[in-house]
Amino acid sequence: MSEPSTAGADGFIAGLRRCGLDASVEAGIVSFTVEAVDGAHAGRQVRTGVGTQELSGWPLIPPHWVHLPADFGFARTNSQPSAIPGWLQHSRQIQHWGHASEPAQAWIAHVRGILGEAL
Numbered sequence: 001m002s003e004p005s006t007a008g009a010d011g012f013i014a015g016l017r018r019c020g021l022d023a024s025v026e027a028g029i030v031s032f033t034v035e036a037v038d039g040a041h042a043g044r045q046v047r048t049g050v051g052t053q054e055l056s057g058w059p060l061i062p063p064h065w066v067h068l069p070a071d072f073g074f075a076r077t078n079s080q081p082s083a084i085p086g087w088l089q090h091s092r093q094i095q096h097w098g099h100a101s102e103p104a105q106a107w108i109a110h111v112r113g114i115l116g117e118a119l
Contacts (some may be wrong), residue, residue: 009055015104027083028052029067034108039114041072048082048111059103065089066114073119090114 005011009030016023016032023032031049036042049067067082067089078091092114099108 001082003009006059012050012055012058012104012107015059015102016108018102019104019108021104022046023106027053029082029084029087031067031084034111034115036118037112037117039118041115041118046072046115048115049087050107051083051089062094062097062103062107064091064093064110064112066092068118072115074117075119081115 006014007023013023013025013030016030018031021034023030024030026049029049029051031047033045033047036046037043046077047069049064050063052055053069054063054065065080067084067087070086071090072088072089072090081087082089092110094107097106
């Protein structure tokens with residue numbers, strides 16, 4: 001029996017599951033729910049996502065675009081329509097991407113930081 005992949009979209013999904021999050025793929029977007037812990041949406045469960053094409057270099061290269069429902073706005077953002085109707089993808093660079101023992105946990109923290117900035 002072969003070991004499950006830790007790379008690409010399959011590795012990203014497996015990492016989310018190790019962190020206790022369920023993930024699904026819709027319209028080429030890996031989506032999952034996290035709780036916003038800060039900002040205007042603190043305490044809200046938020047569905048977010050990452051495009052599968054951006055996960056080809058996972059975990060060595062983190063995704064750049066974060067997909068969110070369109071009701072999430074930011075004071076400054078570069079956004080484009082998401083493949084999921086009613087969502088936008090926002091350009092968000094992760095700083096100091098390194099060698100976390102669980103890269104998915106680092107990504108979840110990044111997303112929670114982004115949610116803390118949302119209006």
